[in-house]
Amino acid sequence: MPHPPFPPEDRVLSPYTGWTRAHWEAAADRLLGAALRHAGPEHALIALPGPRPSRSGPRSDALEGYARTFLLAAFRVAGAGGGDPLGLLDRYAEGLTAGTRRPTADRELTGRDPVSWPAVTDRGQAMVEAASVALALRLTRPWLWDRLPGPQRARAADWLAGALRHTPVDNNWWLFQVTVGGFLAEAGHHTQAAERAVEEGLARIERWYLGDGWYTDGRPRAVDHYNGWAFHLYPVLHAHLSGDPDLLDRHGTRLAAHLRGYAHTFGADGAPLHQGRSLVYRFASAAALWAGALTGHSPLTPGTTRRLASGALRHFLDRGVTDEDGLLTLGWYGPCPPLVQSYSGPASPYWASKGFLGLLLPAGHPVWTAAEEPAPAERADTVLPLPAPGWLVQSTAADGLVRVHNHGSDDQPAGEVLPDDPLYARLAYSTATGPVFEGTADNHFALLAGDEASERGPIRPLGAGPGWAASGHRPRVGGAALPGVTVTSLVLAAGDLEVHAHLVRGAATGTGVRHTGWAVAGQAVRTTSDGGRARARAERGQGTALLSEAVVLHGFHTARARRLPAGTAFGPSAAVPVLTGTVTGEECLFVSAMRLTGTDAAAPPAVRITAEAVPQGHRLLVRLPGGGDREVLFHADAVTVTPAPPGAGQG
Structure with missing residues (x-):
């Protein structure tokens, strides 16, 4: 059969793609x-x-x-x-x-x-x-x-x-x-x-x-x-x-x-x-x-x-x-x-x-x-909750990237125990990154048992609303849930910024925790770590790059970037920022700021938080750049997100 040529592009009828x-x-x-x-x-x-x-x-x-x-x-x-x-x-x-x-x-x-x-x-x-x-x-x-x-x-x-x-x-x-x-x-x-x-x-x-x-x-x-x-x-x-x-x-x-x-x-x-x-x-x-x-x-x-x-x-x-x-x-x-x-x-x-x-x-x-x-x-920066699947869609017009925060999809069968599927179990997915199949999992919060990181297993959606989504899970190691241990997870999103909070209950004092960010891949990757911040930057060709960044806000104590030798579906060279910390009590809260961006912004906007234990569970105040401050209450088996009261957390 002949190999037909493509017709010339039509940038009048199709100014974005040229295709008819x-x-x-x-x-x-x-x-x-x-x-x-x-x-x-x-x-x-x-x-x-x-x-x-x-x-x-x-x-x-x-x-x-x-x-x-x-x-x-x-x-x-x-x-x-x-x-x-x-x-x-x-x-x-x-x-x-x-x-x-x-x-x-x-x-x-x-x-x-x-x-x-x-x-x-x-x-x-x-x-x-x-x-x-x-x-x-x-x-x-x-x-x-x-x-x-x-x-x-x-x-x-x-x-x-x-x-x-x-x-x-x-x-x-x-x-x-x-x-x-x-x-x-x-x-x-x-x-x-x-x-x-x-x-x-x-x-x-x-x-x-x-x-x-x-x-x-x-x-x-x-x-x-x-x-x-x-x-x-x-x-x-x-x-x-x-x-x-x-x-x-x-x-x-x-x-x-x-x-x-x-x-x-x-x-x-x-x-x-x-x-x-x-x-x-x-x-x-x-x-x-x-x-x-x-x-x-x-x-x-x-x-x-x-x-x-x-x-x-x-x-x-x-x-x-x-x-x-x-x-x-x-x-x-x-x-x-x-x-x-x-x-x-x-x-x-x-x-x-x-x-x-x-x-x-x-x-x-x-x-x-x-x-x-x-x-x-x-058209515009958007943060769109999709409560039915338990997703929060976050997009930015400056770089055209779409990120979907996953607090509802896990692909776990009823009544069976299967290993986490990287294409379902991650905390987030995007249009420019793919999950890691070998090595350190991306977009994942884990408890560390020796050299083994816990899996998420079945996800329990806890809701999605304006600018937020939340879920709970019982972390598993070797296919078995850690006895008495639960993790309640929340994401708040604004612009290209994500604030993640994980409340760990029931884990032994001294247990290590790890939260990884976006795994970026391309023709070449550079990594940097500076105090409580880790960055991975992937060069994608034609003068474009993709930056993944993770910043310690509360609970974590170390930030670094790790190279991924096996790469991802988006390229053979990849890296991911990694935050680590340690459980210090019966209930322990870990909070971080992360972002994935295709722009050349030098640093993420400042985020200020206040965290405290309260009779209902745990209270977190998050002051986001440009307004949209939130008050979060972590209950025994639920999360409530409301606008923060005026002046809250300002000391």
């Missing part, structure tokens, strides 16, 4: 062209090269290559009203027919059967891919499905129907059944089972709805970007395509509520928040933005929607996410093995195809014709 609908079409064609060069016989399997297969095996990985690129092709062709100058649908129709001739269990696949797809089984990867195939067929039905001979349609429907009668993983996988069921019911195959699957799947996700447009992904507090392109995308698209106004009202209203906060999690450089699993899907983060515009359920203007979505796509394509052959890599920018889950194979990144949902909007839609408007992170 034509750029999205060219990007889609490039990604498809690179992947389809690896199609096998009869185009049924697309086996992309990679460092290793997924746990499901090479045949499943090749089905994944077919299904996820088919979804991208469907957006491309359906958005063009069936226009298909590259002959994409002929290829995928041939692959569908060949792949569903003799679906078999993986163990039965042999060299005598080079093209058939694995059958859908309980909790098997084929169920995931069936959803992409079904959605692609639904979108392209007039030009592909309806033109197939009846026996070929029946065989393909029988393969898809495996998703209706097998058990999904008990999380967002229920929506794969919804997606398959929606198509089969519309196409008149396995109708009763299909309609039942839609009803049951949508009912199942209700138990995970937290409110305000946020879901947890099966586990009690697992909140991440799956909200946008799984929990919202599938139900809203099904409701939109089926023409069900009541269903669209319910799920469209939730999507709009989600987007009010979600839009604030994109940096001015287009980067989405680096948090949660399956980050190799990258610009799939744009799917929810497009879904709101497509269905008319978005609080965003058309110009803001396109600015955010185009910014996300450009952010990655401009940073080399494809290899020398034009294939998406398993990583964030380049390859990054720590980001790769066991279920991920070489074609997994092509779920980024969901980010091209906007191509379903015709060229004359306002989302393509309106001038781009600034992203929320570019």
